[in-house]
Amino acid sequence: MSAQAIDPAGYTRQLNEKAARLAELLAPFGAPPAEVFDSPREHYRLRAEFRLWREGEQRHYAMFAPGGTHTPILIEQFPIASKQINALMPRLKAAWQAEPALGFKLFQVEFLTTLAGDAMVTLCYHRALDAEWEHAAQRLAAQLGASVIGRSKGKRQVVGRDYASETLTVAGRAFHYRQPEGAFTQPNGQVCQKMLAWAFDALGERNDDLLELYCGNGNFTLPLATRVRRVLxxxxxxTSVNAALHNLAHNGVDNVALVRLSAEELTQALNGVRPFRRLEGIALEHYDFGTIFVDPPRAGMDPDTCELARRFERILYISCNPQTLAANIAQLQDTHRIERCALFDQFPYTHHMEAGVMLVRR
Incomplete structure (x- = not known):
C-alpha cells in the first residue's frame, strides 16, 4: 500500500461501504444488522514486509503496486505500520548502510511488533550467512532492542529469540502469547482484541465442550476455553502447534487438548473413516460438543467440514473472506440461521475485511 492510498478523512465512508457489502452478502440468509468494529486510522499494523530497491549506492525500503514488480514505491515512513516499526525503519537502514556484513545481498526485511512492545526483525539474503554477519547482527540487536533473524536459502540464524511476545486483553483478563517468526499472526492488534472480545461474548458461558479447527497459536483458544467445559x-x-502448547501452559489454561490434524483429517476421525495415531489417548466419544469454532483460511471450509459443522448446535465462524463465508453459509442455511454477525476492519484503506457470524440450529 502506498502512502497516497491512506485517507484518514475518508475512513468512515470506506468503513460504511464495507458494512454495506457485508450486509449485501449476508442478506439472502436473513442476517441481522452487523456489529461494526473499526480500526485506528494510523499505526495499526503490527507487521510489515518490504523489498529493498537499489538506487546508486543506496538501498531503500520499497513496495510495489499489485501486479507490478518493476516500478517501486520507495518508503521512508509507513503510517499504517506501528509506531515501533516506524521508529525501527531508519535505524535499521542506517545499520545496513554502515555495516557491509548486514547490507551485502540483503533483499527483503520483515518487521513483527506487538502491542506489548516486543519487536523482531527478519533480514533475508541472497547469500550464505557467516560469523561476520552474526557478530554484526548481535550488535544490531543490541542497538535496536529487538531480536534479529537472518534468512538465506535453507538456513536461519537467530540472534535473541525466534518469536515476539504479545499480550491481549479480553473481558478484563490479560492473555500472553508467543508469536513465532514466520507463523501467522493477526496484523491489526487493536482489532484482534475486538474480535476476541466479540467471539468471547457470542459464545457465552457454556457447560458443554467446544471443538476448534484451525487454532493457530491459540489466539482464540485461550479466551474461549474459559467459557466452556473442555476444548478439543x-x-x-x-510451529503454530508448539506455540499454542506454550501459550496454553503459560496462561494456565488446562482444559484444552490440542492435536496436530487438519480440519479434513479431524472430520475423517469423527466420521470413523480412519483412526489417527495423533488422537491416541483422546476419547472423542467422551466429548459433549455444543459449539464448533472455525477461523479457516481464505478458501473457507471444504464441503466435508461444512457437513461436520452442521452437526453442532452452534457454529462460531470468523472469516477473512466474506465471499467464501457466504458460500459456506449457503451450505448450512437449511439447518442453521445467523443469530449474530460482525464486521472487523483489520485492513483499513483496502477492500479486505474480516467477518464473524454466530449460527444456531433452527
Whole structure:
C-alpha cells in the first residue's frame, strides 16, 4: 500500500461501504444488522514486509503496486505500520548502510511488533550467512532492542529469540502469547482484541465442550476455553502447534487438548473413516460438543467440514473472506440461521475485511 492510498478523512465512508457489502452478502440468509468494529486510522499494523530497491549506492525500503514488480514505491515512513516499526525503519537502514556484513545481498526485511512492545526483525539474503554477519547482527540487536533473524536459502540464524511476545486483553483478563517468526499472526492488534472480545461474548458461558479447527497459536483458544467445559483444538502447522502448547501452559489454561490434524483429517476421525495415531489417548466419544469454532483460511471450509459443522448446535465462524463465508453459509442455511454477525476492519484503506457470524440450529 502506498502512502497516497491512506485517507484518514475518508475512513468512515470506506468503513460504511464495507458494512454495506457485508450486509449485501449476508442478506439472502436473513442476517441481522452487523456489529461494526473499526480500526485506528494510523499505526495499526503490527507487521510489515518490504523489498529493498537499489538506487546508486543506496538501498531503500520499497513496495510495489499489485501486479507490478518493476516500478517501486520507495518508503521512508509507513503510517499504517506501528509506531515501533516506524521508529525501527531508519535505524535499521542506517545499520545496513554502515555495516557491509548486514547490507551485502540483503533483499527483503520483515518487521513483527506487538502491542506489548516486543519487536523482531527478519533480514533475508541472497547469500550464505557467516560469523561476520552474526557478530554484526548481535550488535544490531543490541542497538535496536529487538531480536534479529537472518534468512538465506535453507538456513536461519537467530540472534535473541525466534518469536515476539504479545499480550491481549479480553473481558478484563490479560492473555500472553508467543508469536513465532514466520507463523501467522493477526496484523491489526487493536482489532484482534475486538474480535476476541466479540467471539468471547457470542459464545457465552457454556457447560458443554467446544471443538476448534484451525487454532493457530491459540489466539482464540485461550479466551474461549474459559467459557466452556473442555476444548478439543486442531492445527496442522508444527510451529503454530508448539506455540499454542506454550501459550496454553503459560496462561494456565488446562482444559484444552490440542492435536496436530487438519480440519479434513479431524472430520475423517469423527466420521470413523480412519483412526489417527495423533488422537491416541483422546476419547472423542467422551466429548459433549455444543459449539464448533472455525477461523479457516481464505478458501473457507471444504464441503466435508461444512457437513461436520452442521452437526453442532452452534457454529462460531470468523472469516477473512466474506465471499467464501457466504458460500459456506449457503451450505448450512437449511439447518442453521445467523443469530449474530460482525464486521472487523483489520485492513483499513483496502477492500479486505474480516467477518464473524454466530449460527444456531433452527
Amino acid at each position: 483444538a486442531t492445527e496442522i502447522s508444527k
